[in-house]
Amino acid sequence: MPIFEYTCKHCKKDFEKLVFAGEDKNISCPECKSLEVVKKMSATSFMGNSIGKCATSPSKGFS
Numbered sequence: 001m002p003i004f005e006y007t008c009k010h011c012k013k014d015f016e017k018l019v020f021a022g023e024d025k026n027i028s029c030p031e032c033k034s035l036e037v038v039k040k041m042s043a044t045s046f047m048g049n050s051i052g053k054c055a056t057s058p059s060k061g062f063s
């Protein structure tokens with residue numbers, strides 16, 4: 001599934017959004033509802049095993 005990362009130009013919030021083909025024109029910020037968001041390059045959607053979990057979340061299994 002195509003999950004893209006966006007950054008809002010207005011409030012600088014980073015968020016991820018599941019975007020289907022042809023539906024990437026009306027992405028709005030979940031915080032301020034601004035449509036001025038910038039898509040960031042991310043390989044998250046191609047990993048296949050990190051859906052719903054941000055790649056940047058801590059996953060240290062060593063203790």
Ligand SMILES: [Zn+2]
Nearest residue numbers: 008011029032
């Ligand atoms: Zn915003």
